[in-house]
Amino acid sequence: MKIEHLLVVGVGLIGGSLALALRRAGVVNRVSGLGRSRENLERALALGVIDDIASGSACARDADVVFLGVPVGAMETVLASLAPHIAERAVVTDGGSTKRGPISAARAALGPGFARFVPGHPIAGSEKSGAEAARADLFDNHRVLLTPQAETAADAVDLVIWMWRQAGASVTTMGAADHDRVLGLTSHLPHLLAFTLVDFIARRADAESCFDLAAGGFFDFTRIASSDPVMWRDISIDNADTLSAAVGEFIGALEQVRAMVGEGRGAELESLFRHARDARDRVVDQRRRTGS
Amino acid sequence: MKIEHLLVVGVGLIGGSLALALRRAGVVNRVSGLGRSRENLERALALGVIDDIASGSACARDADVVFLGVPVGAMETVLASLAPHIAERAVVTDGGSTKRGPISAARAALGPGFARFVPGHPIAGSEKSGAEAARADLFDNHRVLLTPQAETAADAVDLVIWMWRQAGASVTTMGAADHDRVLGLTSHLPHLLAFTLVDFIARRADAESCFDLAAGGFFDFTRIASSDPVMWRDISIDNADTLSAAVGEFIGALEQVRAMVGEGRGAELESLFRHARDARDRVVDQRRRTGS
Numbered sequence: 179m180k181i182e183h184l185l186v187v188g189v190g191l192i193g194g195s196l197a198l199a200l201r202r203a204g205v206v207n208r209v210s211g212l213g214r215s216r217e218n219l220e221r222a223l224a225l226g227v228i229d230d231i232a233s234g235s236a237c238a239r240d241a242d243v244v245f246l247g248v249p250v251g252a253m254e255t256v257l258a259s260l261a262p263h264i265a266e267r268a269v270v271t272d273g274g275s276t277k278r279g280p281i282s283a284a285r286a287a288l289g290p291g292f293a294r295f296v297p298g299h300p301i302a303g304s305e306k307s308g309a310e311a312a313r314a315d316l317f318d319n320h321r322v323l324l325t326p327q328a329e330t331a332a333d334a335v336d337l338v339i340w341m342w343r344q345a346g347a348s349v350t351t352m353g354a355a356d357h358d359r360v361l362g363l364t365s366h367l368p369h370l371l372a373f374t375l376v377d378f379i380a381r382r383a384d385a386e387s388c389f390d391l392a393a394g395g396f397f398d399f400t401r402i403a404s405s406d407p408v409m410w411r412d413i414s415i416d417n418a419d420t421l422s423a424a425v426g427e428f429i430g431a432l433e434q435v436r437a438m439v440g441e442g443r444g445a446e447l448e449s450l451f452r453h454a455r456d457a458r459d460r461v462v463d464q465r466r467r468t469g470s
Numbered sequence: 471m472k473i474e475h476l477l478v479v480g481v482g483l484i485g486g487s488l489a490l491a492l493r494r495a496g497v498v499n500r501v502s503g504l505g506r507s508r509e510n511l512e513r514a515l516a517l518g519v520i521d522d523i524a525s526g527s528a529c530a531r532d533a534d535v536v537f538l539g540v541p542v543g544a545m546e547t548v549l550a551s552l553a554p555h556i557a558e559r560a561v562v563t564d565g566g567s568t569k570r571g572p573i574s575a576a577r578a579a580l581g582p583g584f585a586r587f588v589p590g591h592p593i594a595g596s597e598k599s600g601a602e603a604a605r606a607d608l609f610d611n612h613r614v615l616l617t618p619q620a621e622t623a624a625d626a627v628d629l630v631i632w633m634w635r636q637a638g639a640s641v642t643t644m645g646a647a648d649h650d651r652v653l654g655l656t657s658h659l660p661h662l663l664a665f666t667l668v669d670f671i672a673r674r675a676d677a678e679s680c681f682d683l684a685a686g687g688f689f690d691f692t693r694i695a696s697s698d699p700v701m702w703r704d705i706s707i708d709n710a711d712t713l714s715a716a717v718g719e720f721i722g723a724l725e726q727v728r729a730m731v732g733e734g735r736g737a738e739l740e741s742l743f744r745h746a747r748d749a750r751d752r753v754v755d756q757r758r759r760t761g762s
Contacts, residue, residue, distance in 0.1 A: 301683060391656060422731045457669070
C-alpha cells in the first residue's frame with residue numbers, strides 16, 4: 179500500500195514531519211507542499227521535505243491524501259479554497275490541536291465530501307516551528323488521536339490510521355468534545371499558564387534581574403511559552419469554552435493554595451505538594467515502563 | 471588554600487554535590503555528614519560523598535566550615551543544636567532557597583557567631599533529592615547568590631566566595647529581600663503553579679485519561695512538581711508574604727487572559743503570546759551566547 183500523491187497544506191513542524199516520516203517508511207510517492215510563505219516552501223523543498231511546491235488550491239485535484247497542517251483558525255479559509263478541487267476519492271485529514279473547530283469548518287466547506295474528512299491530532303510537537311523543524315522521527319512512539327464523526331467513511335478512517343502507523347505513531351479514536359476537554363486541561367491550560375507567567379514577569383520593572391537569576395526549572399516550565407503565537411491564539415479561541423472554564427477552576431485551586439501560603443498552613447501545602455509529586459511520578463514511571 | 475574539615479548538615483542533592491565538587495577541586499581534606507536519616511548518611515558514605523558520619527551536633531567543634539543543606543524550615547532547630555559546639559574560627563553557610571528566614575534563624579541561634587554566618591543560595595538543582603542525587607558538576611556554570619548582612623565578617627564572605635568558585639560556580643552578592651522577591655517570582659511561583667496544576671488534574675474524575683493523553687510539554691512544564699514536598703512547604707511558608715502577593719498578582723494576569731479567551735479577543739492573545747515568546751527567546755539566546 180502506498181500514497182501516490184500527498185498534498186501537505188502548511189509545511190511546518192507537523193506537516194513536514196509527516197511527509198518525512200512517510201518517506202522514511204517508503205509509503206509515499208510524491209509530496210507537494212502548499213502554504214502562505216513562499217520562503218518556508220522553498221526551504222521545505224531544499225530540505226527534501228516536499229518534492230514540489232503546489233501552484234495553488236487547484237493542485238488539490240491530483241492528491242490522494244490532503245493533510246492540513248495549518249493553525250486551527252485557518253482551517254475554514256483553507257478548506258473553502260481547496261474544496262472545489264478535491265477529488266472525490268481523496269481523503270482529507272488534519273493535525274489541529276482542537277477538534278470541534280476543524281470538524282465544523284470541514285462540515286461547512288466539504289459538503290458531501292465531509293464523509294472523507296478524518297479529524298486528527300498527533301500528540302507530538304515542539305516549541306519550534308517551520309519546515310526546518312520537521313523530523314522524520316517526530317511521531318515515533320507518540321499517540322495520534324482521531325475523532326471521526328457519524329458521517330465519516332470507515333475506509334477513510336482506516337487509511338488515516340494506516341498512514342499514522344507508517345509514520346511511527348499509535349492511533350486512538352475518541353469523541354471530539356472529550357478530546358477538546360482533556361487536551362484543554364493537559365495542553366492548552368499549561369500553555370496559557372506558561373505564556374502568562376513569562377509575560378507577567380517580562381512586564382515587571384525588575385524583569386531583567388528576574389530573568390538573569392532564573393534557574394533551569396524556570397526554563398523547563400516556560401519552554402512551551404516559546405511556541406507559535408498564532409497557533410496558540412487559534413487553539414485558545416477555538417477551545418474557548420473549555421479553556422475559559424478550566425482557567426476559572428484553576429484560579430479557584432490557586433486561590434486555595436494562596437490561602438494556605440498566606441495563613442501558614444504548612445501541613446496542607448505539604449500534602450498537596452506530595453499528592454502532586456506522587457501523581458506525576460506514577461505517570462512518568464508508567465510511561466517509562468511501557469516505553470511510551 | 472584548603473578546607474581542613476567540612477561538616478555537611480543534610481547530605482542531599484545540594485550538600486552532597488558541594489562535597490563532591492570540593493573533592494573534585496582537591497580543596498577539602500575531610501567531609502563529615504550529619505542528618506536525620508541514617509539510611510541517607512550510609513548511602514552518602516558508600517557513594518564517597520562523605521568520609522564519615524558525624525555522631526551528633528558536638529562534632530561541629532572540629533569543623534572549619536559548616537554547610538547547612540537542610541530545608542529552610544529546619545534551619546532554626548539545626549542551628550540551635552549546633553550553635554554551642556561551633557568553633558569560633560568556623561564559617562557557617564547555607565544553601566537555603568529563601569534567605570530572610572535562614573538569616574533570622576542564624577541571628578537568633580548564633581549570637582556573636584552570626585558574624586561568621588554567610589547566607590547563600592546556589593541556583594542549581596533538580597527535582598531529585600537525597601545523597602544519591604549528588605553530582606560533582608551540579609554547580610558548574612551555575613550562579614550562587616550570597617546575601618551577607620551588615621554584621622557579616624568580610625573574611626567569612628571571602629572564604630565562601632572562594633569555596634563556591636572552587637565548586638565550579640560563579641558568585642553574586644545581593645540583598646536578602648531582593649533575593650526573596652526575585653526568586654519568589656522565577657522559582658517559587660512556578661513551583662506552586664506546577665504543583666497546583668498536577669494536583670488539580672489528579673483530583674478530577676477524568677484524571678487517568680488526562681495523564682494518558684498528556685504530551686511532552688506537560689511533563690516539562692510539571693517537572694518541578696516532582697520536587698521535594700517538605701523543602702517546598704518550607705520555602706512557601708518562609709517566603710509567604712512575597713509569594714502570596716505574587717500569586718495574587720498572577721491570578722490578576724490570568725483573569726485578564728481568561729477574559730481575552732472567553733471574549734474571543736484573538737489579537738490581544740496573540741500579542742501577549744508573542745511578547746512572552748520573544749522575551750523568553752531573548753533570554754535563552756543570551757544565555758546560549760554567554761554559555762551560562
